[in-house]
Amino acid sequence: MAADQLSRVFAALADPTRRDMVARLTLADATVGELAEPYDVSVQAVSKHVRVLEDAGLVTRPATAGRPPVHLEAEVFDLMTKWIERYRQQAEERYRRLDDVLAAMPDDEPGAPPAGPTGTTATASTSPQEH
Amino acid sequence: MAADQLSRVFAALADPTRRDMVARLTLADATVGELAEPYDVSVQAVSKHVRVLEDAGLVTRPATAGRPPVHLEAEVFDLMTKWIERYRQQAEERYRRLDDVLAAMPDDEPGAPPAGPTGTTATASTSPQEH
């Protein structure tokens, strides 16, 4: 699990139980025991889930004095939102362009002109480099 | 992998390679071969990745006539965006309320008043029910 944080965040939220925990944590901090209550799994399992959320940076444990409560860190959501928005916009932009192309193309081009013959399609920017 | 779509989408994007593929697909449709090019893994592995993206509904394969190109379905992004936004707003709302509480609380409360004695904290709405 040496993945980048974005991967960890997505992975953490890929589990319905974990997603539900996050949902509940938006309402209030909670102890591990409280978090475990609704699910019929062992407390240890929940502890592991919390650990996963923590590794993803979605959650912190102030651990100040008494019962260390689990606390949501909402900022991390922005990581995902940024990624998603970026590519969604790019996709929409592309569809717009594609519409233009289709509009500019009267009607001809018999059967299969899409994607061009070879090596024209993608492969464009060789390094879409994540970040 | 009988998980709900939201889980599948998150899981699909938890892999950097898959995320990169999605990023490239926002630029143009591509064949499996084209998609495979930049990575030094077998084409079969990429085929599997595409399958995962497809199961998540992030991608379709028109498969009409010629080379079946892989096509991005951007609408699915909304699924995630909705989930994220919903809980982010809830979290922000909560912080706002919490600030109010802190503001209303002069200074007293000696050492450890947080989380209340018992069963007061979370457990509130018993069913945060996902969707």
Added chain:
DNA sequence: GCGTATTTCAACCGAATGGTTGACGAGCCG
């Protein structure tokens, strides 16, 4: 129709997940 390129199917492998049970450490209360 044949050959070739592209893609998928199938079996297998190592590592990671999500879960279990059992034991141990840390804080409270009486």
Added chain:
DNA sequence: CGGCTCGTCAACCATTCGGTTGAAATACGC
């Protein structure tokens, strides 16, 4: 101090995941 509750650590188990190789399909050019 003794006990209780809470949480984590540890070992173990079944399943899934991402990758490999090899073989079969599928679709195109000629």
